[in-house]
Amino acid sequence: MNPQDAPTKAALLKTFQTASQIFHARFTACGTALVAACMDSTVRRWRFVDPPPEAAAPSAPDAKPQPKPAAKGKPVAPQDLVELAPIQGFQSWVQTLATHPSASTVYAADAWGRLGAWDALADGTAPLWCIDHAHEGWIRQLAVSPKGDLLASCGRDQYVRIWDTRDGRKIAEFKHAQDVYCLAFSPDGAQLVFGDFSCAIHVADAGLRRIERKLDASPLYLLSRMQEVTGLRVLRFSPDGATLIAAGCKPASGGFVKGTPNALPIDYASGKVGEVTVVGGESEGFFLDLGWHPAGFLAGALSGQPGSGQLVFFKPGEKGPFFADKSVANCQSIALHPGGRFLAVIGTNKGSNGNGRPAKGAPYLPNNSPIHLYSMEA
Amino acid sequence: MLCNPSEHAVSRRRFLGTALGATMAGGLGGLFSARAAEAMKASDRQVLFVWLDGGISQFESWDPKPNSLYGGPFRAIPTSVPGTHISELMPQCARQMHRLCLLRSLCTKDQDHSSGVARIQRGDPKNRGVPYPFFGSSVANLLGPMESRLPPYVVIKEGTGGFRAEDAGFLGPAYGSLAFGDGKPPEDLLRNAALTEADDEERNALRDLFNRRYAAQRRPALTQASTFAYDTARELMRRQDIFDTSRLSERDLDRYGRTEIGTHMLIARNMLTAGVRFVKVASFGWDSHGDNFNAHASLVPKFDRAFASILEDLAASGLLERTLVIAMSEFGRTPRINGHAGRDHWPDSWSLAMAGCGIRAGAVVGATDANGVEIKDAKHDIGAVFHTWFKALGIDSEERQYKHKGQPLPLAHEDMAPIKEALA
Numbered sequence: 171m172n173p174q175d176a177p178t179k180a181a182l183l184k185t186f187q188t189a190s191q192i193f194h195a196r197f198t199a200c201g202t203a204l205v206a207a208c209m210d211s212t213v214r215r216w217r218f219v220d221p222p223p224e225a226a227a228p229s230a231p232d233a234k235p236q237p238k239p240a241a242k243g244k245p246v247a248p249q250d251l252v253e254l255a256p257i258q259g260f261q262s263w264v265q266t267l268a269t270h271p272s273a274s275t276v277y278a279a280d281a282w283g284r285l286g287a288w289d290a291l292a293d294g295t296a297p298l299w300c301i302d303h304a305h306e307g308w309i310r311q312l313a314v315s316p317k318g319d320l321l322a323s324c325g326r327d328q329y330v331r332i333w334d335t336r337d338g339r340k341i342a343e344f345k346h347a348q349d350v351y352c353l354a355f356s357p358d359g360a361q362l363v364f365g366d367f368s369c370a371i372h373v374a375d376a377g378l379r380r381i382e383r384k385l386d387a388s389p390l391y392l393l394s395r396m397q398e399v400t401g402l403r404v405l406r407f408s409p410d411g412a413t414l415i416a417a418g419c420k421p422a423s424g425g426f427v428k429g430t431p432n433a434l435p436i437d438y439a440s441g442k443v444g445e446v447t448v449v450g451g452e453s454e455g456f457f458l459d460l461g462w463h464p465a466g467f468l469a470g471a472l473s474g475q476p477g478s479g480q481l482v483f484f485k486p487g488e489k490g491p492f493f494a495d496k497s498v499a500n501c502q503s504i505a506l507h508p509g510g511r512f513l514a515v516i517g518t519n520k521g522s523n524g525n526g527r528p529a530k531g532a533p534y535l536p537n538n539s540p541i542h543l544y545s546m547e548a
Numbered sequence: 549m550l551c552n553p554s555e556h557a558v559s560r561r562r563f564l565g566t567a568l569g570a571t572m573a574g575g576l577g578g579l580f581s582a583r584a585a586e587a588m589k590a591s592d593r594q595v596l597f598v599w600l601d602g603g604i605s606q607f608e609s610w611d612p613k614p615n616s617l618y619g620g621p622f623r624a625i626p627t628s629v630p631g632t633h634i635s636e637l638m639p640q641c642a643r644q645m646h647r648l649c650l651l652r653s654l655c656t657k658d659q660d661h662s663s664g665v666a667r668i669q670r671g672d673p674k675n676r677g678v679p680y681p682f683f684g685s686s687v688a689n690l691l692g693p694m695e696s697r698l699p700p701y702v703v704i705k706e707g708t709g710g711f712r713a714e715d716a717g718f719l720g721p722a723y724g725s726l727a728f729g730d731g732k733p734p735e736d737l738l739r740n741a742a743l744t745e746a747d748d749e750e751r752n753a754l755r756d757l758f759n760r761r762y763a764a765q766r767r768p769a770l771t772q773a774s775t776f777a778y779d780t781a782r783e784l785m786r787r788q789d790i791f792d793t794s795r796l797s798e799r800d801l802d803r804y805g806r807t808e809i810g811t812h813m814l815i816a817r818n819m820l821t822a823g824v825r826f827v828k829v830a831s832f833g834w835d836s837h838g839d840n841f842n843a844h845a846s847l848v849p850k851f852d853r854a855f856a857s858i859l860e861d862l863a864a865s866g867l868l869e870r871t872l873v874i875a876m877s878e879f880g881r882t883p884r885i886n887g888h889a890g891r892d893h894w895p896d897s898w899s900l901a902m903a904g905c906g907i908r909a910g911a912v913v914g915a916t917d918a919n920g921v922e923i924k925d926a927k928h929d930i931g932a933v934f935h936t937w938f939k940a941l942g943i944d945s946e947e948r949q950y951k952h953k954g955q956p957l958p959l960a961h962e963d964m965a966p967i968k969e970a971l972a
Contacts, residue, residue, distance in 0.1 A: 191885065209885065211615065262615050262623070281621030307636070308621045326845065349845075395706060395833035396808050398846045424846075425602060426890070427838035455838070455888065476837065476886045500887025518887030523837065525659040525882070525893035534921050536617055536884055 176465040177546035179493045180481065180513065184543050186251050190214065192516045192539035194459065194503045196269045198276070198290045201508040204251065204541065205276045205290045206516065207264040213278045215290055216251035216541070222512060251541070257288050257295045268312040268321065270335065277321050277335070279309035285323060287338065299338035305329060313362075315355045320376060322362055324350035330364050332378055342378040354405040354414075356438075363414060367391075369402040371416060371436075385441050387416040387434055397424030401432070406460045406468070413486055414438045415468065417457035420448075428452040431472050433460070435486040444487045449494070453478065461506040461513070463546070467492075469513060471501035476523030481515050481544070498542050515542040591691050593905055593941045594820055594867070597684060597828040598813075598855060598875040601665065602835030605881035605891050606920065608635050608844035610899035611652045613920045618883035620841055629910045637848035640856030641901075646910045647859055647868065649902045649970050653914020655927035656879060656895040661835070664878040664895070670717065671934035673961045678952060679717035683937065684826045686959065688723045689716075689950075690943055696823025697783045698790075703727040704812045704819075705830040718952045725828065731791055731815045739785055752782065790818040805853040813854035817861055820871060834877060838888035851875075859903055868904045872940050876900035883920045897923045900933070906940025906972055913969045931961025939966040 191209040198205065203217045262281040269276050269290070275298065276290040286300035306327035313322045314335065321333040326349050332342040348367040355362055355376065362378065363385070365371045371385035390401030403418035414436045419429035431454045433447040449457075455473035463469055463483070470491075472480040479501040482491035500518035507513060521528070522537040607613055612624040612635045624633035627645035634642055634650075641648070657672065658664035670680040681689065688700035701723065703712070709729030713721035726733075739748050789795060796814050804810035809831050816827045831851065836843040855875055862868035880898025881891035897916045903909065915924045938945035938959055945959040945966075 210617065262619070263621055265621070282615075282623055307623065396831060396847060396850055397833050397843055399839070400842065424833045424843060425835040425837065427836075427843070427888070473838075473888055476888050476890070479887070502887075522884075523886035523888065523890070523892055526895065534884070537887065 175548055177463070177510070177548055179483070179547050180469075180495060180544035181547050182495075182497065182542055183512075183545050186216070186541040186543065188214065188538050188541060190539065191518065191537050192502055192541075193263070193265045194267055195505045195514060195516050195541070196267065196276070197505050197507050197514070198269055198274050199272050199508065200274060200291075203254070203274075203290055204505060204514055205267060205269065205278075206503075206539075206541075207267040207278055208256075209263045210536075211258070211260040211263055211280065213257040213260075213264055213267060213276065213288065215254040215256065217254055217291070219250040219252050222507065222509075251543075254291075255293070255295055257297075259286075259295075259297070259300070260284055266309060266311045268314045270314060271316060271318045273318065275335070277312055277314065279304065279312055279323060281308040283307055283309060283325070283327075285309060285312075285333070285338070287321075287335065301333075301338050304331065304333075310350065311352050313353050313355055315359045315376065316357055317359055320355070320359070322353050322355065322364075324353050324364055330362070330374070330378060332362070332376070344374060344378040344381075346372070349400075351400055352403055352405050354407055357407050357409060357411040363405055365402040365405055365416065367398065367400050369400060369416075371402075371405065371414070383441070385414070385416070385436055386443070387436075389434070389446075390416070390418050390420055390432060392421035392424070392429075394421065394424030399424050399427060399429075401429060401456070403456055403458055404460050406462060407438070408486065409462060412438055413444075415460060415486055417460055417470070419456040419473075422452045426475070427455070428475070429456070430454060431457045431470070433457055433468070433470065433484065433486070445489060447484045447486065447488060447490060449480065449482055449484075449491055454480065458501065459503040461504050463506060464510040469504050469506060471504040471515060473502070474500055476500065477520065479517060481542075495544075502539060511546050513544050513546065515544060516540075517542055591942060592694070592870050593691060594694070594824070594871040595684070595687055595826045595937075595941070596816060596820060596858065596862070596871055596873045596904075597826065598851075598873075599669075599828055599830045600834045600851065600875065600877045601830060601832045602661070603877040603879050603881055603893060604834050604848070604851075605836065605840060605844055606652075606897075606899040606916075607881070607883070607891070608637055608841070608848055610634055610650050610901055611916055611920060612636075613883075613916075613918065617919045618885060618921075620885070622841070622844075629912075632910075632912055635848065637844060638852040638856075640852045641859075644856045644859045644903075647863060647903045649907045649909065649911045649913065650899060651902065651913045651928065651933070651967070651970060652899045652916055653923045653926060653928045654880070654895075654898045654900060654930075654933070655923055656898075656930050659879060659893040659895050661878060661893075664893075668876075668878045668930050669715075671960050672930045673958065674963075676955075676957055678957070679714075680957075681717040681719045681723060682715040682725070683934065684725055684828050685716040685719055685723040686938075687826045687941065689719050690938075690948075690959070691825055691941065693780070694823040694825050697780060698787065698819070698822060698824045699726045699780045699784065700825035701725045701828075702819055702824050702826070703828045703830055704731055704815050705729060706808060706832060709733065718957070719950070728791055728815070731793055731812060733784060733788075733791060787822055790822045791815050800857075803853075804857045805850055807850045807854070809850050810854045810857075813858045817858050820862070820867060821865065836881065837886070837890040837892055840881065840885070840890045842889075862904070871904045872906065872937060873903040874900065874937070875902075897921060897927075902937075902940075902970065904940075906942070908970055908972045911970060913967060928967055929961070929964060931964035932967050934960035935964055935966040936970050939971055 260280040267278040285304035305325040353364040369391040399421040417433040421429035483493040484491040498517040627642040713724035716723035
C-alpha cells in the first residue's frame with residue numbers, strides 16, 4: 171500500500187442491528203460474508219447484498235478465492251447485509267470461530283466442547299464435519315494455520331489440540347497444567363503459541379511435540395482477593411513473524427474487572443517486551459480482539475466498562491493509539507475486510523447493563539450486538 | 549457493606565469497654581426473659597454463615613440453566629440427590645447435595661450493596677424505627693454464648709479485624725461481632741508480651757474481686773455483660789490454637805484448598821468445634837459486573853472445595869446435627885449478560901444453600917423458569933428465610949419477641965412464616 175494512501179482513521183458507514191450477542195466475528199476470505207460466534211448458541215452469517223469491489227466471487231469451501239486488490243480512490247460502501255440462515259446445533263454459547271485463509275470455511279466451537287466446520291456461504295447449514303467432544307467443556311479460542319491445513323483449539327480443560335481442517339481428524343494434543351485462553355500460529359506455520367491462565371505464553375512446534383520456550387506476559391495477571399484475573403486474551407503475530415503482540419488488560423481489580431488495555435509487543439526472537447501500548451485508564455477494559463491492517467498497524471476492539479468501548483488503531487511499540495473512536499459501546503470483536511478498506515466492529519447495544527429489571531412491567535429482553543461497518547480513510 | 553478502617557482499629561481495651569458501656573446503658577436483662585435465658589443455656593445449636601459478599605451468580609452455582617438464553621457457558625452436573633443438578637463449577641458440593649437444601653425461590657427487595665448487605669442480614673423486617681440486629685447478633689442474643697465461654701458471634705474475613713458493634717442494632721454493642729481479620733484476633737486482644745501470665749492472672753483476680761463487690765449491690769444483669777466480655781477475652785487468649793493457621797494440617801489444607809476461603813473455613817471449623825455459637829466466614833469480591841464467567845470459574849471452585857469439605861467434616865464429627873449451615877449473598881446476579889460479559893445485581897429470583905440442624909437435607913425448594921428470570925410458584929423474601937432459620941435453631945420466631953426498652957419487637961417479619969418445605 172502506497173504510504174500516502176495508507177489509512178489513518180475510520181469513518182462509520184452504517185450500523186446493522188442483530189438479534190443476538192456476538193463474541194467474535196470474521197469476514198470470509200472472499201470478503202462477501204461476515205460470520206459471527208454468538209451467545210445464543212449459533213453462528214450467524216451475513217452476506218453483502220452489494221459486495222465491495224475487493225470481494226471475490228463466492229466460492230466453495232475447497233476453492234481458493236483470492237480477494238481482489240484494493241480499488242483506488244474513494245471506497246465504495248457496501249450497501250446492505252442480508253442475514254443467511256444461522257448455523258445451529260451447538261449445545262451452548264459459541265465464543266470463538268476462525269475462517270479459512272483462502273476458502274469459505276468457518277470453524278466454530280461451543281462452550282460444551284463441540285467443534286465443527288461449515289461452509290459459510292452455503293444455503294444449507296449442515297456441517298462439513300463436527301466433533302461433539304473436541305474438548306471437555308468451554309473451548310475458548312480457535313486459530314487456523316496460515317496455509318489453512320491445521321486448526322488449533324484450546325480450552326478450560328487445559329488442552330491444546332491440533333485438527334486437520336479437511337476432516338476434523340485430531341493430529342496432536344498437549345495437556346497443559348492450566349486453563350488455556352488464547353493461541354496463534356506463527357506466520358510460517360511452524361509454531362503455535364498459546365497463552366495460559368497465569369499469562370505465560372508457551373511456544374510449541376505446530377505438531378505440539380514439545381514446548382520450545384516460554385514468554386512472559388505476567389503483567390496482565392492479577393490475584394485480586396481470591397479471584398485470579400487473566401488479562402491475556404489475544405495473541406497476534408506481525409505479518410513478518412518478528413513481533414508477537416500479547417494483548418488484553420492489565421487488571422486493577424476483580425469483580426468489575428477494572429483494568430487498562432495493554433498490548434505488549436514481544437520481540438519473538440529474544441522474548442524481550444518493547445514499549446507497551448496502553449489505552450486510557452482503568453475503565454477501558456480489555457483488548458478483546460486485534461487485526462493487522464495491511465498498512466502495518468493494528469486495529470483493536472476495547473471492551474470498556476458497561477456502556478463504553480473503543481475502536482483504536484496503533485502501531486506496535488508506540489505508547490498509545492493514533493486513532494480512537496469511542497462511539498461504539500463494549501466492542502467485542504473487530505473484523506478487517508480483505509484488502510483493508512473496510513472493517514466491522516462488533517459492539518453491544520446501549521444500556522446493556524443495569525441492576526434488576528430495566529422497568530417495572532416491561533418485558534425482560536436479552537442484549538444484542540450491533541455490527542458497525544467502517545470505511546478506512548487516509 | 550465493607551467495613552471502614554476505623555471500625556477495625558479496636559483494641560482489647562476498647563472491645564471490653566464497649567461491652568461494658570452497653571451493660572451500663574441498658575444491660576442485658578431487658579432483652580430476654582429468664583425462661584428464655586434458661587432455654588438458651590441448654591441449647592447447643594450453632595451456626596456457620598458463609599457470606600459471599602457482592603453476589604454469587606445463581607446461574608454459576610445453585611440454579612444453573614444450561615443451554616438457555618442466559619445460561620452462560622457452563623454445564624449442569626448431577627449431584628448425590630437424583631434429579632438435582634448444580635453448576636459444573638461445584639463438583640464437591642454436588643457430592644454433598646444429600647446434606648444440603650437449596651432454596652431457589654428467593655425474591656428480595658434490594659438491588660444495592662450499600663443497603664442490601666445490611667437489609668438481608670437484618671432480615672428486612674417492617675420498619676420499627678430501630679435498626680434490627682444482623683442474624684449473628686440475633687443468635688448471640690437469643691442463644692447466648694456456649695459453655696466454652698468463647699465469643700458467641702465471630703466473623704472470619706480478609707484484611708483487618710476488630711469489634712463491629714453496629715451488627716447488633718438495637719440489641720446493643722454487647723452482641724456485635726468480633727472479626728478475625730485474615731484469621732487473626734483483633735489487635736491487642738492478646739496479652740501484652742511485657743505482662744507475665746502471673747501478673748495478668750493477678751490483675752484478673754483483682755478485677756473479679758471488684759466485680760463481685762460491685763455486683764453484690766446491683767442487679768446481676770448490669771454486670772453480666774462486663775463479666776462475659778472479660779471472660780471471653782481471657783478464653784480467647786487461652787485458645788489461640790483455634791485460630792493459629794500454622795497448626796492446620798497439610799491434609800486439611802489440601803482438602804479445603806490453599807486459598808483464603810479454604811483457610812478461613814478451616815478456622816471456622818475449629819471455632820465451631822471449640823464452641824463458638826455463630827461463625828461467619830465472609831468472602832469478598834463476588835461482584836462480577838464484568839467478566840462474570842471467568843470470575844466465577846476462578847472463585848466458585850475455591851468456595852466449592854472449602855464449603856464441601858466443612859460440610860463433610862461437620863457431618864463426620866456429628867456437629868452438623870446441631871449446626872445450621874448457610875451460604876448466601878445479598879442478592880443474585882442478572883439473567884441478562886451485559887456488554888462487559890458480566891452479570892449485574894438481581895434480587896428477583898435467586899438462590900441460597902442451607903444444611904444441618906432443622907433443615908430438610910437433600911431438598912430443593914422453589915424453582916425458576918427456563919431462563920432463570922421468574923420464580924415459578926411461591927416467592928420467598930428474606931423475612932421468611934429468617935423465620936426458617938430461627939425455627940431450625942429451635943427458636944419460635946412467630947411467638948417469641950425481643951423486648952427493647954419495653955417495646956416488644958418481632959424476631960422476624962411478622963407477615964411472613966417459616967418455609968416448611970425447607971424444614972426437617
